[in-house]
Amino acid sequence: MNSFLMSAGLFLLINLAVGLLRLYRGPGPADRIQALLLFGTTTVAVLLLLAYAEALPALVHVALVFVMLAAIASIAFVQLPHRTGKD
Amino acid sequence: MSLLSLIFDALLGLGLLWLAWRAVSSPGLFASVVLFMVFGFVMAITWARLGAPDLALAEAAISAGLTGALLLSACKAALTDTGNDNELPDEPSTVRRRWPAALICTGLGAVLSIVMIQVAANRAAVPPALAEAVTTHPLDNPITVMLLDLRGYDTLLEVTVLLTAFLGVRILLEQTELPRLHAPRATTPLMVDPLLAMATPVLLMTALYLFWTGMEAPGGAFQAGALLGALGVMYTLTGRFEPLDRTPVLLRLGLILGPGMFAIFACLALTWSEWPLAYPAGATGAAAVAIEFTLMISIAVTLTLLFSATPGLHARHMGVRHP
């Protein structure tokens, strides 16, 4: 079971690496922030899988902290003016 | 399993390297900032893989919440300060001295890697005195034992560093009129109000929970304080806290509470022991909890003020709403 959890985590990590392509390509700030959202969710999932694969229950708390603060980045992001400076 | 872990770790390492490379080399400010935020996420997974949940917790609270908000606000400030409405500004000349720097850094990287691999390959045992002190201590989590007891100075210095950084910021803000940033946009109650209404109790409870479990599991004053600080930053970002150009008395008290308690306790300790910062026999747990609690409050207040880059904050009345 543990190696199954680990390989699921590995799969998600590869997923994340592929998602980096969007971060690389952009083009707009909104697209980059979306990639960040994807990474946030994936990181939470990887942390949960690792918590059980390595029998470190404290990692569930780490995942909890992550999701709780996930919205802050978005709130901070929408404070940015648009590129054409309408704001 | 071990091959799997090896691939996992190698992928993590490659991811970290690619993200770091892009963060320092991509021309745009915003792209670099987002890349650095993702770098923090991957770093948290790395701490988890290395079996250091304490660090993963701190990294999660800081890189998921605080650093992102801080750097994105820096992007906003870069726009506002330069009066440049068109584009997040790139640097005038993006890169210089590329080849000599690359040569030096390649050499340094190679040497460092070789040395680090060799050092890390030698196994070393925990010094016996330390191992004994950790195992016989009433608090269970070895990291907490270290933080509270064997190196109480460590926590004191941590909170002092934060406080010093805030004082530095405050001095700078008194020196000059920085252009006022635009008022927060996300003040519309439509989606942010329900979020804050739910996030506030959840974050408060989780912070207390982390504080409490910090006694026997990873967690503790810093992680809990960072969560509370993130809540404060959330309130500032959405305009629920408004900047002031002075520091109200209550906030001053909050700032000084943790270090002050620490200092008083250190002096009092001289009455029952010949060492400052020694716990009274029989009341170690209670004294530790009291000190940690005040530290948590100070860390939260300091982080909120430091990240909002204002001397003070006050709650805005949200009583009457205009639809």
Place this chain on the structure above:
Amino acid sequence: MSGILAFSLTAGLLFALGLYGMLTRTGLIHRLLGANIMAAAVFLFLVVLSTRATEAGADPVPEVMVLTGIVISISLTAFGLVLIRYLRAMTGQATLPRSGREGDGHSGDD
């Protein structure tokens, strides 16, 4: 633990990358990111050192040092960003002033 090799290699290279960023970028926020990456490399190496002591559990000293280190690097970043705003308000740009435009080997570095 299998990760020791991979992560110590990563730490060494990360440090070099952060330094490269600090040496080549002129934008101060980018330099700050470079400094943060260097700090992360040091933290990574310290934690790798602490996990190798596996007979009696991980050695807590380096981990505690890294915890403090994280606090210090976050304070540094926050202060640095305000300092950069201050510089921008004074000089109009977020780069360090240089005495000559080209070929000066020593100025403008941290």
Place this chain on the structure above:
Amino acid sequence: MSTWLAIALILIGCSFFLAGTVGLLRFPDTHSRLHALTKADNLGLGFICAGLAVHDGSLTGTIHLLFVWALAMMAATVSAFLIARWADEEPEH
């Protein structure tokens, strides 16, 4: 039996993550990407939480996992809304 259930749930979760990533890469504009991403990912996270809860079996573990998922959905809802509105206000499109 429960092991197989857990494995099945986690596999389903992983496939949703894959779908989310493919959507993020392949869809043409900001809004459709946002749509693919926030829904697929949080469903995937939900399946993984469910699978781990089955694997764990204890009450506290299940509550923790449920909590993580609920919070993730809350955060994703708000983030998706804020980003979509931000992109809407962008005058170029």
